[in-house]
Amino acid sequence: MVVQMENKITSFVNSEDVDRPVLINVEDTNIYYGDNHAVKHVNMPIHERSITALIGPSGCGKSTFIRTINRMNDLIPSARCEGKIDYHGINILSPKVDVVKLRTEIGMVFQQPNPFPKSISENIQLPLKFAGIHNKKTLRDVTEKCLKQVGLWEEVKDRLDRSATGLSGGQQQRLCIARALALKPDVILLDEPTSALDPVSSAKIEELLLQLKKDYTIVIVTHNMQQAARIADYTAFFYQGELVEFGTTKTLFTMPEKKSTSDYICGRFG
Amino acid sequence: MNSKVTNRIALSLIVLCAVIMVSTLAALLGYILVKGLTNISWHFLTSESSAFMAGGGIKDQLWNSFYVLIITMILTIPIGTSGGIYLAEYARPGKLTSFIRSCVEVLASLPSIVVGMFGMLIFVNYFGFKFSVLSGALALTVFNLPVIVRVTEDGFRALPLHQKEGGLALGLTHWHTIKTILLPEAFPSILTGIILSAGRVFGESAALLFTAGMSTPNLDFTNWNPASPNSPLNLFRSAETLSVHIWAVNTSGIIPDIQAVANGSSAVLVICVLMFNLLARAVGKMINQKLSGR
Numbered sequence: 001m002v003v004q005m006e007n008k009i010t011s012f013v014n015s016e017d018v019d020r021p022v023l024i025n026v027e028d029t030n031i032y033y034g035d036n037h038a039v040k041h042v043n044m045p046i047h048e049r050s051i052t053a054l055i056g057p058s059g060c061g062k063s064t065f066i067r068t069i070n071r072m073n074d075l076i077p078s079a080r081c082e083g084k085i086d087y088h089g090i091n092i093l094s095p096k097v098d099v100v101k102l103r104t105e106i107g108m109v110f111q112q113p114n115p116f117p118k119s120i121s122e123n124i125q126l127p128l129k130f131a132g133i134h135n136k137k138t139l140r141d142v143t144e145k146c147l148k149q150v151g152l153w154e155e156v157k158d159r160l161d162r163s164a165t166g167l168s169g170g171q172q173q174r175l176c177i178a179r180a181l182a183l184k185p186d187v188i189l190l191d192e193p194t195s196a197l198d199p200v201s202s203a204k205i206e207e208l209l210l211q212l213k214k215d216y217t218i219v220i221v222t223h224n225m226q227q228a229a230r231i232a233d234y235t236a237f238f239y240q241g242e243l244v245e246f247g248t249t250k251t252l253f254t255m256p257e258k259k260s261t262s263d264y265i266c267g268r269f270g
Numbered sequence: 271m272n273s274k275v276t277n278r279i280a281l282s283l284i285v286l287c288a289v290i291m292v293s294t295l296a297a298l299l300g301y302i303l304v305k306g307l308t309n310i311s312w313h314f315l316t317s318e319s320s321a322f323m324a325g326g327g328i329k330d331q332l333w334n335s336f337y338v339l340i341i342t343m344i345l346t347i348p349i350g351t352s353g354g355i356y357l358a359e360y361a362r363p364g365k366l367t368s369f370i371r372s373c374v375e376v377l378a379s380l381p382s383i384v385v386g387m388f389g390m391l392i393f394v395n396y397f398g399f400k401f402s403v404l405s406g407a408l409a410l411t412v413f414n415l416p417v418i419v420r421v422t423e424d425g426f427r428a429l430p431l432h433q434k435e436g437g438l439a440l441g442l443t444h445w446h447t448i449k450t451i452l453l454p455e456a457f458p459s460i461l462t463g464i465i466l467s468a469g470r471v472f473g474e475s476a477a478l479l480f481t482a483g484m485s486t487p488n489l490d491f492t493n494w495n496p497a498s499p500n501s502p503l504n505l506f507r508s509a510e511t512l513s514v515h516i517w518a519v520n521t522s523g524i525i526p527d528i529q530a531v532a533n534g535s536s537a538v539l540v541i542c543v544l545m546f547n548l549l550a551r552a553v554g555k556m557i558n559q560k561l562s563g564r
């Protein structure tokens with residue numbers, strides 16, 4: 001039974017195994033909520049223009065970790081972090097970093113699709129207008145381009161001025177990805193982007209991410225191992241706040257070094 | 271006693287309370303309206319009140335009530351909403367924040383007659399604004415500001431966190447997120463709260479007795495120069511409002527038709543306050559529908 005399962009997963013594994021340069025390097029990073037040591041001594045690279053998946057049982061610190069990469073955890077008063085996340089030679093965790101600018105380079109998509117209760121086009125144009133782009137034609141062109149990138153253009157081109165909250169869950173999530181692409185970030189972080197969606201919508205998003213990784217660096221949290229196996233180039237396995245194992249997805253799924261990794265992958269806990 | 275019986279008793283008690291509440295309201299409204307409506311006429315609404323003779327109206331008082339309300343709102347809405355946004359979005363939990371919040375609560379629970387006496391000391395006497403529209407509006411500001419702060423803060427706190435995260439994750443500043451995403455979303459609940467508070471301000475009398483005064487100069491509704499003493503827009507003239515008028519007529523009136531004027535005025539006041547409430551509901555509902563799409 002276990003062997004069968006293993007075979008099933010490995011048959012999905014993404015076979016491209018190119019070693020891309022490191023864009024972000026996480027060095028001995030610790031994250032606390034008050035006294036709760038939620039992420040412990042994590043060291044890992046994030047490779048440019050590839051998909052890195054973070055897997056692990058729920059509560060192991062995946063969200064905490066990914067939200068630290070673009071400093072979204074600054075919103076939580078009790079959260080505190082130590083260590084270094086190197087990005088183009090600067091430390092993301094440094095208090096001197098301009099977090100607003102950082103987030104235009106490292107965008108984020110959340111588990112629950114969160115379009116703004118405004119029109120579809122306004123959802124995409126809001127960050128553009130904030131960045132000072134007011135030319136109507138540019139705005140329209142970028143909107144079209146972003147919606148095409150996420151495969152939503154054909155579905156919504158006739159109702160761009162209708163409220164985004166009228167879209168289906170899957171469409172809303174793709175709109176949120178399109179919105180994150182508007183300012184052309186380097187990195188897109190996704191925290192369980194498909195866990196609130198049906199299988200068809202999830203498959204569309206996976207396909208989309210495989211397209212996007214040609215131009216963007218993608219980090220995705222998923223509790224779905226098959227999803228990690230299908231789309232990720234690199235996978236990091238977290239357990240109880242520790243990074244147990246990091247490697248190419250192929251290695252991690254076929255020849256895991258640690259016993260707890262293979263136990264998790266084979267569905268023995270989780 | 272088995273649970274079915276307990277359930278029955280609890281349910282009957284709840285229904286009883288609801289019935290008492292609704293019938294009290296209905297009786298009160300019915301009484302005021304039945305006694306008052308017969309005294310309301312076009313003449314009553316559009317003529318000046320009279321000091322000695324029967325047949326006076328409430329034109330000036332009605333105007334004063336709305337004018338004082340508008341000035342109060344102009345003073346309270348910008349300050350109150352800013353304060354509410356500060357408390358909900360910027361204030362870090364700590365001593366200063368909880369001190370500000372306690373101040374707001376104390377202010378909100380002050381009896382309005384106390385606010386009126388305070389207004390008389392400060393605005394009427396100390397600043398020398400005399401009995402005037404401005405003194406009245408400032409006293410009502412003390413009384414209304416905490417309500418607006420509260421309504422705004424609650425409106426923002428009720429918003430789901432993921433909207434704010436969505437804005438910040440796109441590289442918007444905190445202020446821009448507030449302005450373009452959070453404020454429009456909180457707007458319906460804030461507006462509903464503001465309209466409800468307007469009803470309270472409109473009906474307030476104790477805070478106005480010694481600030482806006484109990485008399486009105488003969489207003490000339492063709493003279494809109496705010497600087498002239500009998501202009502309806504003059505901020506520094508005394509301004510008896512409708513609810514103060516009801517009180518004044520009842521306690522010290524020497525007109526022969528005291529009952530008729532008091533009843534008619536009460537009915538007008540109640541109708542206005544009811545309209546504020548209905549308007550609040552309608553506006554809230556409309557904006558909600560518009561926001562939820564389609």
Ligand SMILES: Nc1ncnc2c1ncn2[C@@H]1O[C@H](COP(=O)(O)OP(=O)(O)O)[C@@H](O)[C@H]1O
Pocket residue numbers: 033036038056057058059060061062063064065076078
């Ligand atoms: N806002 C928060 N405040 C305090 N503790 C938190 C908060 N969010 C998460 N935690 C704690 O941090 C740990 C990791 O949680 P999380 O990162 O959400 O895990 P995952 O995303 O892997 O399910 C858990 O112990 C959780 O209780």
Ligand SMILES: [Mg+2]
Pocket residue numbers: 062063064
């Ligand atoms: Mg999570």
